[in-house]
Amino acid sequence: MRFFEDVTIGEEFVSHTAYLVTGEEITSYAGKWDPQPYHVDEEQAKRTMVGRLFAPSILTLAISVRLSHESGYCDISSVAGLGIDELRMTKPVLVDDELKVKATVMSMRESKSRPKLGVMTTRIEVINQNGEIVLSYLLSGLVNRRPQ
Amino acid sequence: MRFFEDVTIGEEFVSHTAYLVTGEEITSYAGKWDPQPYHVDEEQAKRTMVGRLFAPSILTLAISVRLSHESGYCDISSVAGLGIDELRMTKPVLVDDELKVKATVMSMRESKSRPKLGVMTTRIEVINQNGEIVLSYLLSGLVNRRPQ
Numbered sequence: 001m002r003f004f005e006d007v008t009i010g011e012e013f014v015s016h017t018a019y020l021v022t023g024e025e026i027t028s029y030a031g032k033w034d035p036q037p038y039h040v041d042e043e044q045a046k047r048t049m050v051g052r053l054f055a056p057s058i059l060t061l062a063i064s065v066r067l068s069h070e071s072g073y074c075d076i077s078s079v080a081g082l083g084i085d086e087l088r089m090t091k092p093v094l095v096d097d098e099l100k101v102k103a104t105v106m107s108m109r110e111s112k113s114r115p116k117l118g119v120m121t122t123r124i125e126v127i128n129q130n131g132e133i134v135l136s137y138l139l140s141g142l143v144n145r146r147p148q
Numbered sequence: 149m150r151f152f153e154d155v156t157i158g159e160e161f162v163s164h165t166a167y168l169v170t171g172e173e174i175t176s177y178a179g180k181w182d183p184q185p186y187h188v189d190e191e192q193a194k195r196t197m198v199g200r201l202f203a204p205s206i207l208t209l210a211i212s213v214r215l216s217h218e219s220g221y222c223d224i225s226s227v228a229g230l231g232i233d234e235l236r237m238t239k240p241v242l243v244d245d246e247l248k249v250k251a252t253v254m255s256m257r258e259s260k261s262r263p264k265l266g267v268m269t270t271r272i273e274v275i276n277q278n279g280e281i282v283l284s285y286l287l288s289g290l291v292n293r294r295p296q
Contacts, residue, residue: 033210035217036226049227057229058206058213062181065206069183078184079197081205084235084285089228137232 002076003146004108004118011105013073018098018129019063021055026095029059055093060135064126067101077144079117087137091128098129106138110145117142150224151294152256152266159253161221166246166277167211169203174243177207203241208283212274215249225292227265235285239276246277254286258293265290 023042030039034056037044045053068074093099102125111117120143126135171190178187182204185192193201216222241247250273259265268291274283 032214034213036222056213058210061209062206065182065204066180074184080240081237083237085233087232087235089231092228 004077004110004120004143005146007076007105007108007120007143009105009108013068013071013101013103015067015071015101017067017070018100019067021059021063021093021095021097021099023053023095026053026055026059029062030056034058050092050094053095055097057089057135060089060093060099060126061087061137063099064101064124064135067099067126068103068124071101071103073103073122076120079142079144082119082140082142085138085140087135089135091132091134093126093128093134097134099134100127101125102127111142114142116145118145119143152225152258152268152291153294155224155253155256155268155291157253157256161216161219161249161251163215163219163249165215165218166248167215169207169211169241169243169245169247171201171243174201174203174207177210178204182206198240198242201243203245205237205283208237208241208247208274209235209285211247212249212272212283215247215274216251216272219249219251221251221270224268227290227292230267230288230290233286233288235283237283239280239282241274241276241282245282247282248275249273250275259290262290264293266293267291 027040038048039056042053104123107121109119121140125133175188186196187204190201252271255269257267269288273281
């Protein structure tokens with residue numbers, strides 16, 4: 001377990017394993033959470049700009065959270081999330097894509113109201129097998145300071 | 149199906165049904181996508197600031213997308229998402245919370261590069277049974293213009 005004081009601005013965390021996105025997962029996740037016709041039906045997907053099945057952004061975001069847990073990033077003692085800014089869906093996520101996550105610490109500050117906590121802001125980038133960023137965002141959250 | 153030209157700035161969409169958040173869904177969703185100890189284990193959750201099990205924000209976000217589909221908001225002819233800004237996790241989502249979504253159209257503009265498309269930005273608010281906003285964000289996406 002690492003604390004606020006153990007983290008350096010610019011520090012990077014990369015997920016060790018790639019996450020394989022299957023067509024079955026896209027349609028089943030979308031069927032439950034984002035049932036756009038073009039996320040659940042290959043024929044409808046063919047008529048879109050993308051031209052084939054692609055993942056709902058909410059699935060890509062969920063994958064990014066899961067991959068963060070495999071990157072060492074989640075060894076930092078987290079208390080709660082605060083917010084997300086500048087989330088950009090830059091490329092469609094397609095069937096058989098293999099995704100990794102890179103988390104880069106952008107800023108660290110002590111909490112003004114809670115002396116035991118700090119606020120950490122991290123840029124999360126989801127990267128496919130071609131090295132393209134498919135989704136990125138800034139994640140801010142509360143982390144524990146080292147107990148005195 | 150409604151198009152870019154049919155939407156008015158300030159227009160609101162509210163989900164008809166409330167979404168009941170169960171403890172089973174919190175732990176099973178978190179187990180797959182966000183396995184923080186305090187999202188999957190009630191005993192660990194008791195030791196947090198919240199003091200009991202609460203939903204991962206990624207689950208609340210997924211619920212907000214699903215509820216958007218039940219609000220009429222998704223009758224607008226969508227092409228793809230572009231991004232999310234100013235997402236704030238303002239209150240914990242607890243077991244047995246009943247969530248609704250309010251979507252308010254904040255801005256509409258024609259796409260400069262794609263004459264058949266427009267860009268719509270909507271404020272999404274997730275509201276619990278006490279009328280408290282638990283999560284809010286600005287969602288931008290491409291929508292189809294009415295075919296000529």
